[in-house]
Amino acid sequence: MPDEKKPAFAGNITADDVAAEAGVSRWTVNRAFRKDASISSKSLEKVRIAAERLGYVPDLRAASLASDRSNLVALLIDDFANPHKLVMMERLTRILRREGWDILLVNTLDRADAGHALLNASQRRVDAVILIGIQFDDEVLDTALHARRFRKLIIFARTSRNPNTISIAVDDVHAMKEIANYVHERGFRRPMFLAGPRTSSAHLLRKETFVDYWRQHFGSEPETVSVSAYDPTLAADIVENTLAGRNKATLPDILVCENDALAIGATDVIRHKLGLRIPQDIAITGFDDVPQAEGANYRLTTYRQPLTDMAEYLVKVLGSEEDRDFDRLFQGTLMIRDSA
Amino acid sequence: MPDEKKPAFAGNITADDVAAEAGVSRWTVNRAFRKDASISSKSLEKVRIAAERLGYVPDLRAASLASDRSNLVALLIDDFANPHKLVMMERLTRILRREGWDILLVNTLDRADAGHALLNASQRRVDAVILIGIQFDDEVLDTALHARRFRKLIIFARTSRNPNTISIAVDDVHAMKEIANYVHERGFRRPMFLAGPRTSSAHLLRKETFVDYWRQHFGSEPETVSVSAYDPTLAADIVENTLAGRNKATLPDILVCENDALAIGATDVIRHKLGLRIPQDIAITGFDDVPQAEGANYRLTTYRQPLTDMAEYLVKVLGSEEDRDFDRLFQGTLMIRDSA
DNA sequence: TAGCATTTTGCTCCCGCGAGCAAAATTAAT
DNA sequence: ATTAATTTTGCTCGCGGGAGCAAAATGCTA
Numbered sequence: 001m002p003d004e005k006k007p008a009f010a011g012n013i014t015a016d017d018v019a020a021e022a023g024v025s026r027w028t029v030n031r032a033f034r035k036d037a038s039i040s041s042k043s044l045e046k047v048r049i050a051a052e053r054l055g056y057v058p059d060l061r062a063a064s065l066a067s068d069r070s071n072l073v074a075l076l077i078d079d080f081a082n083p084h085k086l087v088m089m090e091r092l093t094r095i096l097r098r099e100g101w102d103i104l105l106v107n108t109l110d111r112a113d114a115g116h117a118l119l120n121a122s123q124r125r126v127d128a129v130i131l132i133g134i135q136f137d138d139e140v141l142d143t144a145l146h147a148r149r150f151r152k153l154i155i156f157a158r159t160s161r162n163p164n165t166i167s168i169a170v171d172d173v174h175a176m177k178e179i180a181n182y183v184h185e186r187g188f189r190r191p192m193f194l195a196g197p198r199t200s201s202a203h204l205l206r207k208e209t210f211v212d213y214w215r216q217h218f219g220s221e222p223e224t225v226s227v228s229a230y231d232p233t234l235a236a237d238i239v240e241n242t243l244a245g246r247n248k249a250t251l252p253d254i255l256v257c258e259n260d261a262l263a264i265g266a267t268d269v270i271r272h273k274l275g276l277r278i279p280q281d282i283a284i285t286g287f288d289d290v291p292q293a294e295g296a297n298y299r300l301t302t303y304r305q306p307l308t309d310m311a312e313y314l315v316k317v318l319g320s321e322e323d324r325d326f327d328r329l330f331q332g333t334l335m336i337r338d339s340a
Numbered sequence: 341m342p343d344e345k346k347p348a349f350a351g352n353i354t355a356d357d358v359a360a361e362a363g364v365s366r367w368t369v370n371r372a373f374r375k376d377a378s379i380s381s382k383s384l385e386k387v388r389i390a391a392e393r394l395g396y397v398p399d400l401r402a403a404s405l406a407s408d409r410s411n412l413v414a415l416l417i418d419d420f421a422n423p424h425k426l427v428m429m430e431r432l433t434r435i436l437r438r439e440g441w442d443i444l445l446v447n448t449l450d451r452a453d454a455g456h457a458l459l460n461a462s463q464r465r466v467d468a469v470i471l472i473g474i475q476f477d478d479e480v481l482d483t484a485l486h487a488r489r490f491r492k493l494i495i496f497a498r499t500s501r502n503p504n505t506i507s508i509a510v511d512d513v514h515a516m517k518e519i520a521n522y523v524h525e526r527g528f529r530r531p532m533f534l535a536g537p538r539t540s541s542a543h544l545l546r547k548e549t550f551v552d553y554w555r556q557h558f559g560s561e562p563e564t565v566s567v568s569a570y571d572p573t574l575a576a577d578i579v580e581n582t583l584a585g586r587n588k589a590t591l592p593d594i595l596v597c598e599n600d601a602l603a604i605g606a607t608d609v610i611r612h613k614l615g616l617r618i619p620q621d622i623a624i625t626g627f628d629d630v631p632q633a634e635g636a637n638y639r640l641t642t643y644r645q646p647l648t649d650m651a652e653y654l655v656k657v658l659g660s661e662e663d664r665d666f667d668r669l670f671q672g673t674l675m676i677r678d679s680a
Numbered sequence: 681t682a683g684c685a686t687t688t689t690g691c692t693c694c695c696g697c698g699a700g701c702a703a704a705a706t707t708a709a710t
Numbered sequence: 711a712t713t714a715a716t717t718t719t720g721c722t723c724g725c726g727g728g729a730g731c732a733a734a735a736t737g738c739t740a
Contacts, residue, residue: 014726025690030727040688040736057489060463061401061410062726065695070401075445080430081631083423090420093447102464105415105445107433123400124442149397236636265635272636291421295605296576296612297637354696365720370697380706380718402696405725 013056022050033058073101074121078108078133081231082261084288088132095311111135122149128318131155138162168314170305171329176209178334179285183254184218192252193224194262206258227262235265240273254340260286260293260302267298283340299338306330353396362390373398413441414461418448418473421571422601424628428472435651451475455483462489468658471495478502508654510645511669516549518674519625523594524558532592533564534602546598567602575605580613594680600626600633600642607638623680639678646670
C-alpha cells in the first residue's frame with residue numbers, strides 16, 4: 001500500500017531504467033549526461049524525455065569512483081567570529097559552483113583537529129583542499145601533506161612559506177607599507193599595532209612589516225598588542241585593558257589593526273567604554289574591507305582585498321592540470337574613509 | 341624518476357594493498373575501518389599497522405555507493421549579508437561534524453537557482469538536505485519534493501507550512517507577542533515594524549503576529565516598512581528614506597525589526613545620518629541575538645534563538661529512522677539591553 | 681550504387697567497497 | 711577429548727557509472 005500523499009524517495013532509479021524506457025543502451029543514457037560525449041541528437045532527445053519521466057539524475061558518487069575525478073573541493077575553515085569569513089565564503093561558493101565544483105565544508109575546530117579535518121576530506125576523495133582557516137601552521141601542513149590524498153592544497157587569502165602548497169593572497173608587505181606611509185603622511189606619530197594570535201605565523205607578516213618599516217623610516221618603535229583570536233569581542237576587551245587610564249600623552253594617536261574584525265571591536269570599545277572620539281582622539285585602520293567597514297557607523301579606513309579576482313584565479317588553478325606549486329600575490333586597494 | 345621532494349599523491353592505495361601487506365583478506369581490512377564490524381583484536385592491529393604504513397584511508401564514495409548511505413548532508417544557504425548566517429553555520433557545522441556527518445555547502449544564488457541547488461545535492465546522493473536560506477518558498481519546495489532524491493528535507497530556523505518537510509525553528513508567534521508586550525510595557529506607543537523581503541513567506545509570520553497583536557491589544561495600527569533583503573546596508577537606506585525629515589510627532593518611538601541584520605543597519609543610520617539618540621529619541625529591537633548585538637556599540641534588545649539546542653535536535657532527527665514529517669518549535673529568550 | 685571515412689552505439693572490464701552467507705577458526709560445554 | 715555454540719574470516723555478487731575498443735549505422739564521394 002503505497003503512501004500516496006508523500007512524494008516517493010526516488011533514489012533507486014538508475015541509468016538502466018532510463019535505457020529500457022528510452023529503448024537505448026545504458027551507455028547511451030550515461031553519455032547523454034556527459035557534456036563531452038559523442039551522441040546523436042535523436043537519442044539525446046529520447047533519453048532526456050525518458051529521464052524526465054522517471055526523474056533520473058546521474059549518481060556522482062559512481063561517476064567519481066569510475067573516473068577518479070570527484071569535482072569536489074573541501075573548504076576548511078575556522079575563525080567564525082571574523083565577519084570577513086562570511087564574505088570569503090560567499091565569494092568562493094558562488095564562483096566555485098558556477099564552474100561546476102561542489103564544496104565540502106569542514107569546520108576546523110582547533111589546531112589539533114586540523115589533521116582530522118584533512119583526513120575527513122581525503123576520505124571523500126576531494127580533488128583539492130582549500131584552506132581559509134588560521135589554524136594551519138607549517139607544522140600542521142607538513143603532516144597533512146605527508147598523507148596527501150588530494151591533488152592540490154590551496155591556501156586562500158594567506159601567504160604560506162610551505163613549498164608544497166599553492167597560495168593565493170594579497171601582498172601583505174606592500175599593503176602594510178602603504179598603510180604605514182599613509183599613517184605617517186597624515187601626521188600620526190605614535191601608532192599602536194593591534195595584532196591577532198601570535199601563533200598565526202602567516203599573519204605575523206603584517207605586524208612585522210609594519211613595525212619594521214615604521215622603525216626604519218620613521219624612527220620610533222610602535223607599541224604592539226596581541227589578541228588571541230580574530231574576534232571583535234576579544235579585541236574590545238584587550239583594547240579596553242590596554243588603553244584604560246591613559247592620558248593624551250601616553251595614548252597612541254592611531255591604532256593600526258591587523259584586520260577589520262579587530263578594528264571593529266576596538267572602535268566599539270574606544271567610543272562607548274573609553275569615551276574617546278574617532279579619529280580626533282585616536283584614529284583607527286583595519287584590513288579586509290568587510291561590509292560594515294563602509295557603513296555609517298565605522299567608516300573605517302582599511303585595505304580591500306580583491307576577493308573576486310582571487311576567487312576567479314582559484315578556479316583557474318583548480319581547472320589546470322599544472323601541478324607545479326606556486327604562490328600568487330594580488331594587489332589590494334587602500335580604502336580611505338573617516339576613521340583615519 | 342620519482343620526484344623525491346614532493347609528497348606523492350597517495351590516492352591509489354586500496355584495501356587490497358593493505359590486505360596483502362597485513363596478510364589478511366580485503367574484507368578484513370574493510371571491517372577494521374567499520375565500527376560495528378566483527379573483527380578480532382589481533383587482525384585489527386595487523387591492519388592498523390599496515391594501513392598506517394601505506395597511508396590508507398577508506399574511500400567513502402565507494403562505501404556510500406555500496407551501502408546506500410552517504411553520511412553527507414547538503415546545507416543550502418543564501419542571504420550572506422546577514423551576520424546571523426555565520427553563527428548558524430558555525431553551530432551547525434560543528435555539531436554535524438561531531439556526529440560524523442559531512443557537509444555539502446551550496447550557495448543558492450536566487451530563487452530561480454533553488455531547484456538547481458537541490459538537484460546538485462541530489463546527485464551527490466546526500467542523506468538529507470538542510471535549508472537555511474530564505475529563497476525557498478512553498479512553491480519551490482513543492483517542485484523540489486516532486487523529484488526528491490534524499491530522505492529528509494529539513495528547514496532550519498524557519499517554520500514551514502509544507503507538510504512534507506521537517507522544520508526546526510523558534511516559536512515566532514510566541515516571541516513576537518513577548519516583544520510586543522515588552523514594548524508596550526516600557527511605554528512605547530508608536531512602533532514601526534521593519535520587515536524583510538515581502539516574498540519571504542515564512543518570515544511574514546513575525547510581522548503579521550506583531551501587527552495583529554498590537555492592533556488587537558493596544559488599539560493602534562503600527563506602520564510597517566519592508567526591506568528587500570536581510571542586509572544592514574539596504575536596511576540603512578530604507579530607514580533613512582523613511583524617517584528623514586520627520587519630527588518628534590511623526591517619528592515612531594520604537595523601531596521593531598524582524599531581525600538583527602535590519603536592526604543593525606537601522607541603528608547605524610539613525611545615529612550617524614539622522615543624528616538621533618537610541619533609545620531616547622527612538623528605540624530599537626531586533627531578533628536573533630547575533631554576536632555584535634551584545635557589543636558596546638549596539639547593546640541591542642533582541643530575542644535569542646536557542647541555536648545549540650536546535651542543532652542538537654537536528655542531528656537527532658538525522659540519526660532517527662523515523663520518516664514521519666513534523667515541526668518542532670523552540671522557545672527563545674528576550675535579551676533586554678540598552679536599545680529598548 | 682559501391683566504397684570508404686566518420687560518427688554513433690554497445691560492450692567488456694574495471695573503480696573500491698558492503699551485504700549477506702558459507703567455510704574456517706576459536707571458544708565453551710559435556 | 712569430543713561435540714556443539716560462537717566468533718571470525720573469506721567469498722560471491724552488486725552498487726552505478728566511465729574508459730576504451732569493436733561493431734553498427736550513417737554520411738560522403740565518385
